[in-house]
Each structure stands twice: as C-alpha cells, then as structure tokens.
Amino acid sequence: MRRLRAAKDKIARYLMLGIAIFTILFLLVIGLSLFFKALPIMRAKNLWVLLSSANWKPFKGDFGFLPFILSTFYVSLIAIIIALPFSILTSIYLNSYASKNVRRFFEPVVDLLSGIPPIIYGVWGTLTIVPLIANKIAPRFVEFSTGYTVLAGGIVLAVMIIPLLISITLEVFRSIPKEMTDASLSMGATKWQTVKKVILRKSISGIIAATVLALSRAFGETMAVLMVCGNITQLPHSIFDACYPLPALIANNYGEMLSMPNYESALMFSAFLLFIIVVLFNGISRFTLNQIERRYQFS
Amino acid sequence: MKQLEEKIFKIIMICSAMIILGVLVYIIATVFYRGLPALTLDMITKLPGGGFYLGKEGGVLNAIVGSIYIIIGSLAISMFISVPLVMYINFYLPAKSVFSSLIRFSLDILFGIPSIVYGAFGFALMIFLGVRASLLGGILTVAMLIMPIMMRSFDEITRLLSRELPDALLSLGATKYEMVKVILRQLMPGLVTAILLAIGRGIGDAATVLFTAGYTDNIPNSLNQPAATLPLSIFFQLGSPVEEVQNRAYASAIILTVIILILSFSARYFSSKFSKNKI
Amino acid sequence: MISTNQFLAKSDHNSFIGMNEPIILKKLVTNQSIRIENLDVYIENQHILKDMNLTIPEKSITCIIGPSGCGKSTFLKTLNRMHDESPEVKISGKVFVDDENIYGPHVNVIDTRKKMGLLAQRPCPLPMSIFENVAYGPRIHGIKKRKAVNQTVIQYLQYVGLWDEVRDRVRTSATRLSIGQQQRLCLARGLAIEPEYILGDEATSALDPLSTKKIEELFVKLKEKYTIILVTHTLRQAKRIADHIIFMYLGKIIEAGPTEEFFNNPKKQLTRDYLSGSFS
Numbered sequence: 079m080r081r082l083r084a085a086k087d088k089i090a091r092y093l094m095l096g097i098a099i100f101t102i103l104f105l106l107v108i109g110l111s112l113f114f115k116a117l118p119i120m121r122a123k124n125l126w127v128l129l130s131s132a133n134w135k136p137f138k139g140d141f142g143f144l145p146f147i148l149s150t151f152y153v154s155l156i157a158i159i160i161a162l163p164f165s166i167l168t169s170i171y172l173n174s175y176a177s178k179n180v181r182r183f184f185e186p187v188v189d190l191l192s193g194i195p196p197i198i199y200g201v202w203g204t205l206t207i208v209p210l211i212a213n214k215i216a217p218r219f220v221e222f223s224t225g226y227t228v229l230a231g232g233i234v235l236a237v238m239i240i241p242l243l244i245s246i247t248l249e250v251f252r253s254i255p256k257e258m259t260d261a262s263l264s265m266g267a268t269k270w271q272t273v274k275k276v277i278l279r280k281s282i283s284g285i286i287a288a289t290v291l292a293l294s295r296a297f298g299e300t301m302a303v304l305m306v307c308g309n310i311t312q313l314p315h316s317i318f319d320a321c322y323p324l325p326a327l328i329a330n331n332y333g334e335m336l337s338m339p340n341y342e343s344a345l346m347f348s349a350f351l352l353f354i355i356v357v358l359f360n361g362i363s364r365f366t367l368n369q370i371e372r373r374y375q376f377s
Numbered sequence: 378m379k380q381l382e383e384k385i386f387k388i389i390m391i392c393s394a395m396i397i398l399g400v401l402v403y404i405i406a407t408v409f410y411r412g413l414p415a416l417t418l419d420m421i422t423k424l425p426g427g428g429f430y431l432g433k434e435g436g437v438l439n440a441i442v443g444s445i446y447i448i449i450g451s452l453a454i455s456m457f458i459s460v461p462l463v464m465y466i467n468f469y470l471p472a473k474s475v476f477s478s479l480i481r482f483s484l485d486i487l488f489g490i491p492s493i494v495y496g497a498f499g500f501a502l503m504i505f506l507g508v509r510a511s512l513l514g515g516i517l518t519v520a521m522l523i524m525p526i527m528m529r530s531f532d533e534i535t536r537l538l539s540r541e542l543p544d545a546l547l548s549l550g551a552t553k554y555e556m557v558k559v560i561l562r563q564l565m566p567g568l569v570t571a572i573l574l575a576i577g578r579g580i581g582d583a584a585t586v587l588f589t590a591g592y593t594d595n596i597p598n599s600l601n602q603p604a605a606t607l608p609l610s611i612f613f614q615l616g617s618p619v620e621e622v623q624n625r626a627y628a629s630a631i632i633l634t635v636i637i638l639i640l641s642f643s644a645r646y647f648s649s650k651f652s653k654n655k656i
Numbered sequence: 657m658i659s660t661n662q663f664l665a666k667s668d669h670n671s672f673i674g675m676n677e678p679i680i681l682k683k684l685v686t687n688q689s690i691r692i693e694n695l696d697v698y699i700e701n702q703h704i705l706k707d708m709n710l711t712i713p714e715k716s717i718t719c720i721i722g723p724s725g726c727g728k729s730t731f732l733k734t735l736n737r738m739h740d741e742s743p744e745v746k747i748s749g750k751v752f753v754d755d756e757n758i759y760g761p762h763v764n765v766i767d768t769r770k771k772m773g774l775l776a777q778r779p780c781p782l783p784m785s786i787f788e789n790v791a792y793g794p795r796i797h798g799i800k801k802r803k804a805v806n807q808t809v810i811q812y813l814q815y816v817g818l819w820d821e822v823r824d825r826v827r828t829s830a831t832r833l834s835i836g837q838q839q840r841l842c843l844a845r846g847l848a849i850e851p852e853y854i855l856g857d858e859a860t861s862a863l864d865p866l867s868t869k870k871i872e873e874l875f876v877k878l879k880e881k882y883t884i885i886l887v888t889h890t891l892r893q894a895k896r897i898a899d900h901i902i903f904m905y906l907g908k909i910i911e912a913g914p915t916e917e918f919f920n921n922p923k924k925q926l927t928r929d930y931l932s933g934s935f936s
Contacts, residue, residue, distance in 0.1 A: 298491020
C-alpha cells in the first residue's frame with residue numbers, strides 16, 4: 079500500500095518533469111524545424127539579397143522579401159502609433175482617476191476586445207474602415223484609393239493590440255508603490271502632475287516593453303490584416319497604397335504551388351523570419367516586465 | 378493653470394476610454410447589423426446544400442460542428458499537458474527555482490508566437506508525418522496554439538493559492554501526487570476560466586487551421602477527414618462575389634461573435650467565483 | 657543552555673478516559689516522546705534555530721512561547737518535516753521521535769507526518785464535504801472499507817463535539833461551517849490519521865473566545881492519549897492548559913520547565929522581563 083502510493087507519486091513526478099522539459103524543448107523544435115525548412119532558400123540565395131531585394135517573381139526564382147517586410151513594418155508601426163496614446167491615456171485613467179465601478183465596468187470591455195477573433199476584426203474592417211478610407215479620408219490626399227491600404231491594416235491592427243497594451247501598462251502602473259504617488263499628492267501636486275512626474279517616469283521601461291510586445295503581436299497578426307490591406311506585392315509608397323505583410327503572404331500561398339522550386343522553402347523562410355523576430359521581441363520585453371514585477375514584489 | 382491642465386487631460390483620458398468602448402460597440406453592432414437579416418435557423422441547423430456558394434439553400438452546420446470537434450480535441454490534448462505542468466511548477470518545484478522561471482519564460486514566448494507560425498509549423502509537421510489536411514491536423518495545430526494560453530492563465534490563478542491547503546494536506550501524510558489531486562478540486566473554477574479563455578482563442582483562430590484542417594461541406598466522421606471551421610467558413614463566404622453568400626458570411630460572423638461573448642462572460646463569472654472562494 | 661534533566665518530568669497519567677473513546681485509537685506506545693539533540697536550522701543562511709537540545713515529555717501539553725520571530729513556528733515545522741518543501745532551509749542535528757531520528761537516512765517522510773497531527777493557525781478545510789474531510793486521511797492511508805471509514809468519521813466528529821452540530825449536513829461543503837467549527841473539524845481530520853503527537857501552531861489565534869475555549873478543552877482531554885506541543889501567542893493560554901513551558905528567544909531556548917514553576921519562579925532575567933511584558 080505504502081509502496082504503491084510512493085510509486086504513483088514517483089511516476090507522476092517523472093511524467094510532469096517530462097512534460098516540463100517537453101515544453102521548453104517545444105520552442106526549440108519549432109525554431110529548428112522552421113530553420114531547416116527555410117535552409118534550401120537560404121542556401122540558394124544570399125541572405126542579404128533575400129532581405130533587401132524587392133524583386134518577387136517566384137516563377138523565375140526571384141525571391142526578394144523587401145515588399146513584405148516593409149509592409150509588415152509599416153502596418154505595425156501605424157498600429158502602434160495609433161494604439162499607444164489611446165492605451166496609455168486609458169490606462170492612466172483607469173489606474174488613477176476612474177472610480178472602482180468604472181474600472182469594474184472596463185475590465186470586461188478590454189477582455190472582450192482581446193477575445194474577439196481576428197476574422198471578426200477583418201469583417202469589421204472591410205465593412206467600415208475600408209470604405210471610410212476609400213470615400214472620406216483618401217480623397218483628401220490622393221486621387222484614388224481602393225481603401226484596402228496600409229492605413230486600413232494599421233487601424234484594424236491598432237484596435238486589436240489596444241487590449242494587450244492596456245492590460246500590460248495597467249499592470250506596470252499597479253506595480254508602482256502607492257506610497258510613492260501618495261508622497262507626490264501630499265506635497266500638493268495635482269493628479270496629472272503626479273502621473274507625469276511619478277507614474278509615467280517610473281514606468282517608462284514597462285511601457286517600452288509593452289510596446290515591443292504589442293509590436294511583435296502586430297507583426298504576426300494574419301487574417302484581419304490580410305482582409306483589409308490589399309495584398310499586392312509592391313513597395314508601399316504611402317499609407318494609401320496597398321501592401322502585403324509577411325503573414326498574409328504565408329496564409330495566401332502556403333499549401334499551393336509547392337511544386338515550384340524553392341517556393342515552399344521561401345514561404346517557410348518568412349515563417350522563420352517571423353518566428354525569430356517575435357521570439358526576440360517577446361523575450362526582451364517579457365524579461366523586462368518580469369524584472370519590473372520582481373523589483374516591486376521584493377521591495 | 379495647474380487646474381486647467383488637470384481638467385484638459387482628464388477630459389482627453391475619458392474621451393480615449395470612451396472611444397475604445399465605442400469601437401467595441403461599433404464592431405459588435407456592425408456585425409449584427411449586417412448579419413441579422415441573413416441569420417436564419419437554417420444557418421445553424423443545415424449543411425451547405427447544392428449551390429450554397431451561389432446563394433442557394435443551406436447553412437454552416439459543417440463549420441460549427443467542425444469547430445467544435447477541433448476545439449474539443451485540442452482541449453483534451455492541451456489539458457493533458459497544461460494541468461500537470463502547472464501543478465509541477467507550482468507544487469513540485471521550489472518557489473524560486475530557476476527551472477520554473479525558465480518554463481514560465483518559455484510559456485511567455487510560446488504565447489507570443491503568431492498563429493500563422495503555428496499553422497506553418499503544423500503543416501510542415503504534417504507533411505513530415507504524412508498526415509494530410511484533416512481533423513487530426515487541425516486538432517494538433519490548435520492544441521499548440523491554445524496550450525500556452527491555458528497554461529499561462531491557469532498558472533496565474535494557481536499562483537494565487539495560499540500555502541495553507543498544500544501544507545494541510547502534506548501534514549496529513551499525503552504524497553505530493555495525492556496533494557495535487559485535492560488541490561485541483563479547489564482550483565476547479567480557475568481551470569474552467571483557463572479552459573474558456575483557451576476555447577475562445579482556439580475557436581476564433583483561422584490562421585492555424587487554414588492549411589491544417591482543410592475544408593469540407595460535410596461533417597467529418599473520422600480523424601483523417603478534412604473539417605470545416607467557423608472562421609474559415611466566414612472567410613471563404615466573404616470572398617464570394619455573390620451578395621447572398623457574403624451576407625451569410627456576416628450571419629456566420631454573428632454566430633462566432635455570440636459564441637465568443639458567451640465564453641468571455643462565463644470565463645469572467647467563473648474567475649469572480651474563484652476570487653470569492655478565498656485565495 | 658538548558659539541561660534536559662530538569663525537563664524530563666514524566667507525566668504519570670497513562671490511563672484512558674472512557675467517554676467517546678475511538679476504537680481505532682488504541683495504540684499505547686510506551687516510549688513515546690520527542691528528543692532533540694543539537695538542532696540547528698538555517699533559512700537562506702540565516703541562523704534561525706540555534707543548537708536546541710530538549711526532551712518533550714509524553715502525554716502532556718507542552719507550550720512553546722516567545723516573541724514573534726523567535727523561531728517557534730520554524731521549530732514546530734521541523735517536527736513533521738514540513739521544511740522538506742523549502743530547499744532554502746538547512747537542518748542539522750537530530751530529532752528523535754519514538755527513538756527514531758526523523759532526519760535519519762532511511763526515514764519515510766509520510767510516516768513521520770502521519771505520526772504528527774498538525775493543527776494550523778487558520779482552519780483550512782479541504783475542498784470537499786465535512787464527511788470527506790475527516791475520511792480523507794484514513795482513506796489515503798489505506799482504510800478502504802466503507803463501514804470502517806464511516807465509523808472512524810463519526811467517532812472523531814463526536815470526539816471533537818462536532819457530530820451533534822453537523823450530523824444532518826455531513827455531506828455538505830466544509831467551507832460553510834463557522835470558523836470555530838472548521839478548526840474542530842481540522843482537529844478531527846488530524847486525529848483520524850491516528851497520530852501519536854498533536855502539533856498546534858497558534859491554533860486558536862483566529863478563533864473567538866468561545867471556540868478557543870472548546871479547542872482548549874479538547875487539548876486537555878486529548879493529552880490523556882497524545883503528546884501535545886503547542887505554539888501559542890498568549891501567555892494566559894499557556895498558563896491555562898500547559899503542563900510544561902518552553903520559552904524561546906532569538907532561536908534559543910531560554911528557559912523550560914513545568915508550568916507552575918516557570919510562571920511563579922522563573923530563573924532567567926530574560927524570562928522575567930518577558931513575563932512582565934517588557935517586550936513581546
């Protein structure tokens with residue numbers, strides 16, 4: 079009886095250890111298999127050419143990823159530029175101004191926004207943002223735009239990353255000891271002054287980390303962006319041009335025409351590229367955020 | 378001057394919060410406004426009939442059932458891995474262990490990997506294993522996507538559990554394994570919350586199942602048949618030039634949104650229940 | 657350092673009282689006692705317990721008192737090896753329980769813990785029914801027959817005076833009980849694994865005076881059959897129920913002895929200061 083119990087305990091322990099090791103290795107396995115899948119194209123072409131050439135003609139064997147990389151970058155950048163002020167202002171409001179009831183009301187709002195599937199954002203984007211750009215915004219700046227543009231992708235993405243930004247900045251704000259803000263308030267500073275001088279200054283590293291995290295989320299977002307940004311292989315010259323981000327490239331082409339030489343490998347290369355960037359960005363920002371959390375936990 | 382600045386910024390902040398709330402309402406309203414006219418009982422009770430993609434009879438039952446199959450399968454897999462892992466880092470490894478922070482760190486990173494990368498990796502894995510686009514492929518890939526979500530949210534809740542219960546059990550002479558079994562009962566609402574969150578993410582994601590699950594107008598009756606999914610069904614119908622089909626995409630979007638709303642609110646309900654239940 | 661001799665005061669009541677006497681609770685180990693030799697405990701390189709030597713007499717109540725942070729609870733945890741869960745705790749020295757060093761090489765932790773019933777500061781009912789709470793211990797330790805389990809549960813619930821209060825709702829969740837009832841339930845749960853020792857870690861500090869009184873009465877009743885070691889935060893409680901007192905300060909035993917002697921005629925200046933309330 080006692081032996082049986084001890085044996086069960088031991089088996090469970092080793093199984094769990096196995097699962098834990100598997101989880102850590104899983105990341106490595108994904109990275110490595112994407113790498114090996116991308117290897118043929120990296121062997122066939124100069125890495126620099128792959129990254130810097132704008133010449134994308136898979137039929138002729140030309141694989142220049144620059145249009146896709148730039149598209150991803152532009153769309154994400156616009157998303158961050160739009161989302162950041164909204165998120166920070168809302169977080170400050172929720173953290174320092176809003177009453178308990180307002181905060182309680184807003185939690186599910188943020189939850190819901192982050193829970194809505196990308197495809198729904200895409201539907202919403204095509205129904206509202208795209209026509210808005212085509213009919214109202216673009217005509218003021220350019221002669222013609224279909225609405226399926228860098229800007230549309232950026233706006234839709236911005237809405238999608240706002241909940242992430244809000245929840246992380248809120249966490250960062252909460253990690254600031256109350257004594258610190260109280261000290262500022264008791265010296266006669268207004269709330270806004272306290273926010274400026276204490277809260278924002280103290281949480282600058284956390285906000286940067288949150289931004290990097292949101293950026294990496296934006297890089298990888300696929301369906302919603304794919305539905306609103308036009309998907310034309312070109313170097314976008316303005317925010318009213320169509321673009322073709324990396325995830326959309328994979329989603330639209332993977333699984334088809336795989337008989338073309340190096341085509342599959344090229345698509346895997348873009349997946350690998352995404353993987354590396356996202357892991358890097360995520361790693362850095364998560365590390366920073368963990369440090370912040372730890373700093374305040376033990377102080 | 379000080380007061381003026383204070384006032385102005387307060388107004389700006391309230392505005393930005395209102396805008397975010399407004400966008401949420403706008404999104405849901407848009408989907409409902411466009412989809413409601415096409416939302417009929419047939420949509421959720423019938424398979425696509427002949428000529429469905431030209432605007433004729435039928436519904437998206439294939440996609441609803443396919444999504445449910447995939448989510449159930451992937452939940453089973455990811456629970457089988459998540460629950461032991463979370464128990465391990467919280468109750469087997471010491472509080473400040475390097476190993477547990479390494480695991481948590483990798484979970485954070487796995488959590489951040491875009492679903493399209495999981496989709497591509499899943500597809501490559503399937504080619505390697507000789508599996509074609511099927512229910513099984515979809516289940517495996519979605520399981521990869523929701524595993525870190527589940528682990529992280531379950532871990533977060535588990536960390537809040539005080540040491541009292543584990544200590545009480547150990548002092549009764551329970552083994553670690555016996556202890557964990559009882560603790561799991563206490564954590565049940567938390568686990569339910571984590572599961573609901575994972576379902577929400579898994580059921581709405583299109584990029585993972587795009588290559589791996591395939592698409593079909595029928596309900597799959599074995600693991601190696603392709604399976605339709607709700608988000609892909611929306612996507613494909615939306616791509617149709619026929620207006621009736623497009624409208625049905627919006628109706629399908631309502632179905633998906635309602636599912637998400639229900640999941641989200643019940644997750645909230647369970648997590649509030651958990652925090653009341655003494656932590 | 658205190659000499660162990662003066663602390664070897666043997667209690668002479670070995671007889672049982674007959675009322676509500678559980679059938680299974682029959683073991684009468686003659687040489688039941690705890691002996692501690694050169695015990696040192698370090699937590700993250702801080703010296704928490706310093707060279708402790710003592711013997712705890714059997715079948716009596718021993719109260720450990722001292723200002724907070726003196727190592728009382730740490731000491732209690734060394735007795736049922738709960739420090740095993742924290743790798744930052746280093747323990748050296750010997751703790752003999754029934755003449756076996758529980759920190760020896762071939763000791764089964766589970767057995768050691770089974771010998772020690774712990775009553776924690778705050779009651780912590782398991783997430784199950786009242787009945788299952790008490791049944792849990794016997795079940796994991798191998799009692800499977802329903803009849804035997806039922807009998808055990810009822811007996812121990814009777815023993816702690818809870819049976820009459822809950823007999824019509826033993827299948828309902830234990831968390832609905834009042835906190836005093838919960839603590840008695842935890843005591844019943846601990847007794848059901850048939851320990852030889854009962855450890856109490858400020859077991860009444862979360863309770864109202866009436867519940868405290870009930871628990872204290874139970875302890876007095878229990879010392880007929882168990883060796884009871886209590887960490888307590890109130891001197892009055894120690895005075896009320898203890899047979900022996902250990903006074904600790906900064907990880908050391910300052911003074912120990914029979915209750916009356918300890919309170920009426922303390923030998924050390926530090927003890928006198930503590931008893932007069934100069935520090936706490």
